[in-house]
Amino acid sequence: MTFIAKPKVTHPALPHNARGLTRRAYEGALSTLCAGCGHDSVTAAIVEACWHLALEPQNLVKLSGIGCSSKTTAYFVSGAHGFNAVHGRMPSIATGANAANRHLNYIGISGDGDTLSIGLGQFCHAIRRNVDMLYIIENNGVYGLTKGQFSASADIGSRAKKGETNRQPPIDPVLLALDLGAPFVARSFSGDKHQLVPLIEAGLNYRGFALIDVLSPCVTFNDHEGSTKSYAYAREHYDPVALTDFVPREQPITVDYPPGEARELALHDGSRIVLRKVGADYDPTDRVAAQAAVRAGSASGEYLTGLIFIQDEATHPDFHRLNATAQEPLNGLPFEQLSPGAAQLERILARFR
Amino acid sequence: MDATDTSHPDYYHRVVDCQWACPAHTDVPEYIRLIAQGRFTDAYLLNRQSNVFPGILGRVCDRPCEPACRRGRVESKPVAICRLKRVAADHREDIAARLPPVPRLKNGKRIACIGAGCASLTVANDLLPLGYAVTIFEQYDQPGGLMRSNIPAFRLPAAVLDEEIGMILGMGVELRLGERIESLRRLLETGGFDAVFVGSGAPKGKELSLPGRDEAAANVHIGISWLESVAFGHVDRIGERVLIIGVGNTAMDCCRTSLRLGARSVRVIARKPRGFFKASPWELEDAEEEDVEILVNRSPRDFVLEHGRLAGMRFDCMEYELDARGRIVAERRTGEQFLPADDVILAIGQENAFPWIERDIGIEFDKWNVPVVDARTFQSTRPGVFFGGDAAFGPKNIIWAVEHGHQAAISIHRHCQGESLTERLAPGVSLQSRKMGMHEWAYANDYAPIERRLVPHVSLRERFKKLNIEVELGFSAEQAAAEAQRCLNCDVQTVFSAKLCIECDACIDICPVDCLTLAPNGPQDELRARLKAPAQNLAQPLFVSAALPQTGRVMVKDEDLCVHCGLCAERCPTAAWDMQKSTIHWPHAEDEARALEARQPKIA
Numbered sequence: 001m002t003f004i005a006k007p008k009v010t011h012p013a014l015p016h017n018a019r020g021l022t023r024r025a026y027e028g029a030l031s032t033l034c035a036g037c038g039h040d041s042v043t044a045a046i047v048e049a050c051w052h053l054a055l056e057p058q059n060l061v062k063l064s065g066i067g068c069s070s071k072t073t074a075y076f077v078s079g080a081h082g083f084n085a086v087h088g089r090m091p092s093i094a095t096g097a098n099a100a101n102r103h104l105n106y107i108g109i110s111g112d113g114d115t116l117s118i119g120l121g122q123f124c125h126a127i128r129r130n131v132d133m134l135y136i137i138e139n140n141g142v143y144g145l146t147k148g149q150f151s152a153s154a155d156i157g158s159r160a161k162k163g164e165t166n167r168q169p170p171i172d173p174v175l176l177a178l179d180l181g182a183p184f185v186a187r188s189f190s191g192d193k194h195q196l197v198p199l200i201e202a203g204l205n206y207r208g209f210a211l212i213d214v215l216s217p218c219v220t221f222n223d224h225e226g227s228t229k230s231y232a233y234a235r236e237h238y239d240p241v242a243l244t245d246f247v248p249r250e251q252p253i254t255v256d257y258p259p260g261e262a263r264e265l266a267l268h269d270g271s272r273i274v275l276r277k278v279g280a281d282y283d284p285t286d287r288v289a290a291q292a293a294v295r296a297g298s299a300s301g302e303y304l305t306g307l308i309f310i311q312d313e314a315t316h317p318d319f320h321r322l323n324a325t326a327q328e329p330l331n332g333l334p335f336e337q338l339s340p341g342a343a344q345l346e347r348i349l350a351r352f353r
Numbered sequence: 354m355d356a357t358d359t360s361h362p363d364y365y366h367r368v369v370d371c372q373w374a375c376p377a378h379t380d381v382p383e384y385i386r387l388i389a390q391g392r393f394t395d396a397y398l399l400n401r402q403s404n405v406f407p408g409i410l411g412r413v414c415d416r417p418c419e420p421a422c423r424r425g426r427v428e429s430k431p432v433a434i435c436r437l438k439r440v441a442a443d444h445r446e447d448i449a450a451r452l453p454p455v456p457r458l459k460n461g462k463r464i465a466c467i468g469a470g471c472a473s474l475t476v477a478n479d480l481l482p483l484g485y486a487v488t489i490f491e492q493y494d495q496p497g498g499l500m501r502s503n504i505p506a507f508r509l510p511a512a513v514l515d516e517e518i519g520m521i522l523g524m525g526v527e528l529r530l531g532e533r534i535e536s537l538r539r540l541l542e543t544g545g546f547d548a549v550f551v552g553s554g555a556p557k558g559k560e561l562s563l564p565g566r567d568e569a570a571a572n573v574h575i576g577i578s579w580l581e582s583v584a585f586g587h588v589d590r591i592g593e594r595v596l597i598i599g600v601g602n603t604a605m606d607c608c609r610t611s612l613r614l615g616a617r618s619v620r621v622i623a624r625k626p627r628g629f630f631k632a633s634p635w636e637l638e639d640a641e642e643e644d645v646e647i648l649v650n651r652s653p654r655d656f657v658l659e660h661g662r663l664a665g666m667r668f669d670c671m672e673y674e675l676d677a678r679g680r681i682v683a684e685r686r687t688g689e690q691f692l693p694a695d696d697v698i699l700a701i702g703q704e705n706a707f708p709w710i711e712r713d714i715g716i717e718f719d720k721w722n723v724p725v726v727d728a729r730t731f732q733s734t735r736p737g738v739f740f741g742g743d744a745a746f747g748p749k750n751i752i753w754a755v756e757h758g759h760q761a762a763i764s765i766h767r768h769c770q771g772e773s774l775t776e777r778l779a780p781g782v783s784l785q786s787r788k789m790g791m792h793e794w795a796y797a798n799d800y801a802p803i804e805r806r807l808v809p810h811v812s813l814r815e816r817f818k819k820l821n822i823e824v825e826l827g828f829s830a831e832q833a834a835a836e837a838q839r840c841l842n843c844d845v846q847t848v849f850s851a852k853l854c855i856e857c858d859a860c861i862d863i864c865p866v867d868c869l870t871l872a873p874n875g876p877q878d879e880l881r882a883r884l885k886a887p888a889q890n891l892a893q894p895l896f897v898s899a900a901l902p903q904t905g906r907v908m909v910k911d912e913d914l915c916v917h918c919g920l921c922a923e924r925c926p927t928a929a930w931d932m933q934k935s936t937i938h939w940p941h942a943e944d945e946a947r948a949l950e951a952r953q954p955k956i957a
Contacts, residue, residue, distance in 0.1 A: 003792045004920060007800035009427055011866045011886040011914055036857040036926025044862035191856055219857060219926045231855045235903045 005030045018054040026051045028075040036223075038190035038216030038231075039068060039138045043075045045193050046107070046136075049200035050077055053248060061097060061106045065090040065119060068145050069111030069138035069216070088119025091126035094133050095319070101329035102320050105204055106133035113143050116152040116171045123173075127180040127209050130318045134203035134210045137173055138190075140218040141229035148221030159226030172298060173213045174308060178291045183311035184210035185290070186244075187304060189234050190217065199307060201246035202273045206310075208318040215303060228301075239297060241306040242284060243276040268313050275307060284310050354877050356899040356907070359848070362782040365935040367894065368912050369843045371434055374421035376756040378939040379403040381418055381434055382844040386796065388437055389837035391830070396441035398451055403939065405475050405521075405755050406500075408513045411439025412825065413504050415602075415633060415750040423841050426890070427866070427914055430805040432839045433828075440833040442513075448520075453482040453943070455524045460484035462769045465546040467534050470498020471751050472552035472742030474521050475758025476765065479942040481524040483766060488546070489526055492533035493585070496522065499554050499743070500751060502581035503603065505610050506821035537710045541738070548737045548765045551724075552758070555743035557706040561598060561699050565656030565663075569697070572663035573656065576603045576700030583610055583820070590615050592695020596666055597621045598653055601631035604700035608645045611698070613820045620692065621647045622668065628679055639824070643813065654689060656697070665693035703748050723747070730774040731761040739764055762942040770949060778940035778948055784933040787845055788922070794932055796845050798919040800865070801838035842917045846935045849908055851899040853929035856906070860921035860930055861885065866914040869921065874900070874907045884911055 006027070014022040026047045031040050050060065057079030064070035066087035073082050081104070085093045094108050115123045115137050126135070141154040150158070153173070154166040177185045184206045188196040196214065203210035215234050217223050223230040228237075249270040265273045275284060283289055290309040297304035319325070330338065357364065367373050371381040380399055387396035400407035404414075414435050422431030462485050466473035469491035477487040495501060497514050522528055534540055540549060558575035560566075566573060572592065576599070582588040595616040597608045600623040608619045621640070623630060626649050630637065641647070651668035658664055668690050674683040705723055710716060715735035717725045724733050726740045733740055741757030743749060764774050787795040809826045816822050828836060861869045867886035874880070874897070881888045881895065888895065888911040896910040922930040938944070 004799055004918065004923065006863055006920060007865045007916065007918055008802065009800050009865055009916055011868070012427070013887050013889055014867065034926065035924045036855070036859045038857065040862055040924075041858040044858065191858060193858070217857070219855075223855070223926075231857055232903055235856075 017051050019056070021051065021054070023047060023051040026055075026057070026077050028078045031072075031075045033068060033071065034144075034220045036219035037068070038140060038214075038219070039072050040075070041190040041193070042136065042138055042196070042214050042216055043072050045190075045196040046076045046200055048193065048197045049204065052197070053201055053204060055105060055204075059104055061104050063090050063094050063097070063106065063108045063133075065110050065114040067111040067114045067143075068218075069109055070114055072138065073109050088114050088117070088122055090114070090119065091122040091131065091135075095126060095129060095131050098131050098133065098319055099323070099325050101331070102132065102325055102327070103329060106131075107204065108133055108135045110135065110137055112137060112139045112141060112151040112153040112173075116173060120152075120171070124176070124180055127177055127182045127211070130181075130183065130208045130316065130322065132207055132209070132318050132320060134200065134206075134212070136200075136203075137211070137213045138216040139173070139213055139229070140216050140222055141227070142218050142222040144218045144221050148218075153229075155228040158228045159224075161221050161224055172294070173211065174294055175291065175298075177211045178287060178294070178309055181316075182211050182309075183208045183313070183316040184307075185309040186210075186212045186307045187215070188212055189215045189238065189303070189305060191231060191234065192238075192305075195240060195244065195306060198244045198246040201248070202244065202267075202307070205246070205248075205267050205269060205271050207268050207313045208311075208316060215305075234303060237302050239302040239304050241282045241293070241304055241308060244307045245274040245276070247272040247274060265310060265312075273307070273310070284308060285312075287311070354874060354880060354895070354897045354907075356851075357894070357896045359896070362780045362937065364894075365782050365784070365846050366780070366937045368846060368915075369935070369937070370421040370423050371418035371432075372844070372937060374417045375403075376417065376753045377403040377759065378756075378937060379418070380844070380937065382840055382842055383936075384441060385432070385434070385437055385837050385840040386842070388441055388833055389797070389840075391834075393441050393444040394446045394448060394451075397445040398448060400438055400441060401448075402941070403759075404752060405478055405758075406471060406517045406751065407438050408442035408517050409471075409500060409509060410751060411435060411437075411442050412513070413500075413509050414438070414752050417752070423843055423914070423916075424839055427841070427916060428804075432841075433805055433808070433836050436808050436828055437833060437836060440828050440830070443827050444830060444833075452520060452524070455481050456484045458484065459486050462486070462547040463488065463545060464548050464550065464765060465490065465540060465544055466550045466552055467540075468492075468498055468551070468553035468742075468744070469496035469518075469528065469530075470552055470554050470742055470754065471500055472744070472754040472758040472761070473498075473550060474518060475755045476550050476552065476741070476762045477526045478521045478524070479759060479762035480765060481521075481526065483942060483946050485766075485769070487526050488529060490529050490532045490534050492531070494530045495585075496528060496530070498552075499556075499577075502584045503577050503606065505580065505583070505606050505613075507609070507613065507816065507824050508606070510821065510823050535709050537716075537738075538714050541714065547769050548739065550761055550765065551710075551733075551738065551740045551744050552742045552754070553707075553744045555703045555705045555748045557704050558699065559702040559704060561653060561701060563653055563655050565658055568658050568661070569656045569663035572695060573697045573699065576607045576698050577703055579698055580606055580610060583614070588614070593617045594693055594695050595619045596692060596694040596697045597700055598666075598697060599623075599700035599702070600647065601700060601702070602633060602636050603703070604698075605632050605636040605640045607698045607700050608640055609643055610820075611696075612643055612645070613817055616696075619645050621645055622651050622653070622692075623647060623649045624652050624671065625681070626650060626673060642810070648692075651690065652686075657691065663694065663697065665691055666697060667691050703743075705744055705747060729760070730764045731757055732764055732768070732774060737768060759941050763940065763945050766942050766945055772949065778944055780940065781938040783936050783938065784846065784848060785936075787919075787932045787934050788928075792923060794845075794919050794923075796842050796932070796934070797838065798842065798845070798917065798932070800841075800916050800918050803835055803839050805839065806832045806836045843915075844935050845917050845919070845932050847910065847915065847917070847919075847921055848931045848933045849896070849898055849910070850929050850931075851901055851908065853927045854898075854901050854908060855927055855929075856901055856903050857926060859924040859926065863920045863924045865918060865920065866916055868911045868913070868915045870909045870911075871901075871906050872909060873905075880909060884909065886911075888913060
C-alpha cells in the first residue's frame, strides 16, 4: 500500500467525457491493498469505464462483501452510493436495492472467497433471479486477508507460497454461471485493461446479471512459481476468444472492421457490443459450445478470456420483468401506494384463512 | 524505439529542466532543498560552485531556468528559482572560511584578464585556487563591468556587487584599475603572460542614424553609456518627457532610471507588437508597475528640433500581418505620429568593439569584425588568447558569461599544462537511491499545491526617493520555505529496471499525471500516439525500457510532466522503479586539475 495520497495534480491535457469530467473525477480513496495487487488494476479499469460511459456518480451503486476484493469499492467513484455487506451476502443486498430502484447502475465487487465459499448460495440465486447488475469477482485463488490459504478457486496441483499443494478441485465461477443460466459471462485479467475496460462497460449496460470473473493476482501470497494465478502464469496461459469493444449509445463505430471479422450485438439502450474474432471460430451466443470451450480450456490449463457468453436481453427476462417490480423508485412513490392501508391488508390476510 | 540509454549523462540531466536550461548548469533542485532545510549557507556555496555570483544573479539573472521549470507546465507558474537563490544569499552566514583555498606556492603561470566583469572574475575564481597568478586590467576605477555600469542600483545594490566581487579579489587577484588596454600586441609581447583572457564585454551601444540625430545630440543618449554615466555619478538628472527607443532589458533599466532622475512622463517605443519584445517579462512587469507607458508599432522616422533644441521625434505608425506561427509576413505604414520629448534614450542593442586588437597578431576576425572564437574552448585563432562573456559571441547575459569563464578557465589550464584543449573532461552523472524504508523517501515527495509566492516590493511612494533604493525586498525565510515546497525535485529520478517488472500496472494506475504507459514497442511517432495521456512536449525525449520479461512489451515514460512524487516506486511490488537522486558532474577547472594530477606518475 501507499501512505501518500495520489496528488490532485493532473495532466493538463487529460480528455473530458460527455459530462465534462476527467478520469480523475471517478477516483476514490487511497488504496490500502498491497503494492502491485491485481485488485488495484481492476479498480483503475472500473474508473476508466465509468469515465468513458460518463456515468453520473450518484447513479452508481457499489456493493461488496468481505475480503481484499470487497475493500476496493472504496477506491473508485467517491460520489457513488456504497454498501459493504456481511461476508458473502452482497447479492441479497444487491437484490433488495434493485427491487427498490431499478434505475441505478449496480456494480458488485466480490472475491473468490466471498463468492465461491461463504457466499456461493447467494451467488447462485442472484444468477437465477437474473438480478440487473454487474458482478465482478476479483479472483486470486487465495485468502489474502488471512495470509494465503487456498480458496475454492485454487486449481488442483497449485502450490501455496509455503510449498503445500492443493488437492481439492476448484469451483470455476464461469462454468457455474453458464450452468445456472447467466446471460452475460466473461472472464478477464487485471493485467489486460484493453480487454477488461470494454467488458466492464458492456456489463454495466447489460440488462440482467453480468458476470466478469477477473483473474487478479495476489502479489503477496500467490505470485510465485507453482501458482496458477500469478502474473506470469496468467500471461503464459492466456487465450482470448474475442476482442470486445463497447460502443455507447449515440456514438458511431469509429473503427472499420473487415467484413466477417466483427459481430455486433445491440443492447436495450441502443449501445452496442462489437466482438472481433481472434483465431478459430467462436460463437459467444451458443451456451453449450461456450461451456465446452471453457471446459476444454481448463483441461489444458488455458484461461479462456473475453466475452465467453452473451444472450439477447429480450430472450432472458431479468429480475424486474420476472417480479414485476415498480417502475418508479420506491422512495419516489406516494405513501398511499407504498402502504395499501389496514383495510387492504385485512383483505389480503383473509385470503389465507 | 531502442531502449533509452540512461547511462548517457545527458539523459537524466535533461529531466532536470532548470539545470539543463541553465548555461552554468546550477544544481537548482538541490539548492532549493537546502533552502527548504534552512541551510542557506550550504545553498549559497552550492550555487557559487557553478554560478559564482549567487547574490547578484539572485537579483538580475535572466533566469533561463524559470521558463524551463516543469512546475510551469504542470501548473501555470514556474518555481521562483531566481528569487530563492537570492534568499540563500540574503540569509547565509559568513562563508570566508569555506571558499576554495588558494595555495601560497604559485605554479609559475601568469594569466591576464582584460575587463573586470563577470567573465574575467570567473576565470580568476577558477584559476587562483590552482596556483595561477591572475592579473585583471580594468579601464574604470571600480571592478564589475556591465554588472556595475549598466544595472541600476535599484535592482542591484552596490553592496551586493562589492561583496561578491570582493570574495574573488580577496583570493589574490592583482587588480589593475584605471588601466585600459590600448594594444593587445603590446600586452602579448611585453606583459609576460602565459595566457590572455579577453572579457571586455560588448560595450558599444548601437546608433540610430536618422535625420536630426547630430543636431539634437545634446539630448539624445546611447542607453548603455547613459546608464554608465548615471552609475558613476556623472549624470544626475534628465528632462521631464523622455522617450526610450527599443524594448529590451536595457530599455527597461533606462526608463526606470529616468523616473528616478526627475522624468515625469516616460514612454518606451517599440517598433513591433508585444510578442516581439526582447525584454524579459518580469522586467516589463516591473517597469509597467512604475507607470511606464509602452507604445507599440511605431518606427522612428526622425528627430524634430525647435530653436536648435530637441523637441521630440516623429514615428511611422506601422501595421503588421502575422502568420499562424506569429511571424511577420507583411508590414504596412498607416500614418505618422509626433511625440514630444526633452530627452531621447536609444536602447536598441549593443555590439562588441575591438579597436585595441591589432588585426595582424594572429587573431582572425569574421565578416562582422568579430573575432573568431571556438564555441567549446573559447580560444581565438591565436593559441593562448581566449575570449568569453559578451566579448566572445555578442551580448548575452551574466550567467552565460560565467559559464564562458568556467570553460575558458579549463582551456587556459590545459593550455598552460601543455594539454590538448579539446580532450577535456566529459560531464558525468551519478545516482543514489532515496529509499529509506518501506514507505520512506529521503526527500519531500508529497506534491505541494501551493501557488507561486510574490516577492514584496518597496511601495511606489517610497522607491523613487533615492536612486539606489532596491525595489525588490526578497523573500522572508517563511515565504522561501513555502516557495521551496513548489519545487518538484526533478533531480530525484525515476529509475526503472526492466528485468524486475512483473507488469502489474500498479505504477500506471497510480501515476497522477499519467506519464507511464505499458505497450508494445514501436517507432517513436507511433508510440507517442499510443501513450496514456498525450505527449505534448516533443522536445522532451521519451524513456523506453528494454523489453519486459513477461510479455516483451516496454515501459514508456513521458518525462514531460512527471512530478517526481515517487508513487510509482512506492506502489511497485518488486522495486523495479526506484527514486534516485541524480548529481550532474559538470567539470570545472579544479576537476580538470585533479584529473591531470591523477594521471601524473606518483613519486614515492
